[in-house]
Amino acid sequence: MNLDRLKLKLTAVFEPAAEGGYTCHIEELPEIFSEGDTVDEARANLVDALTQVMEYHREEARKCANPDALREELQLAAS
Numbered sequence: 694m695n696l697d698r699l700k701l702k703l704t705a706v707f708e709p710a711a712e713g714g715y716t717c718h719i720e721e722l723p724e725i726f727s728e729g730d731t732v733d734e735a736r737a738n739l740v741d742a743l744t745q746v747m748e749y750h751r752e753e754a755r756k757c758a759n760p761d762a763l764r765e766e767l768q769l770a771a772s
Contacts, residue, residue, distance in 0.1 A: 701769045705739055707732050719743065 704720035710728065715735040718726035727742045729735030 699767065699769070703743075705736065707735055722746075 703722070705717055706720050707715045707717045710716050714728060714730040715732055716726065716728045717735045717739045719739065722743070725739070725742050725746055727735060727738035729738050
């Protein structure tokens with residue numbers, strides 16, 4: 694696998710909230726959502742939510758994984 698060509702593209706959706714500010718979610722992962730007073734704040738909160746969900750799934754997966762499994766971390770940069 695050539696990791697140089699691997700790109701992960703996620704779409705953040707920001708919608709004005711009736712009470713002010715913005716709600717947001719990741720289109721491809723609708724269970725990840727957040728909010729903020731500004732788009733920048735909502736974006737930062739959304740990234741935080743994504744990070745927390747990924748950490749949770751990693752911890753849960755490792756509870757029942759083979760201890761001899763080979764793990765390879767993939768670093769993906771946002772553009």
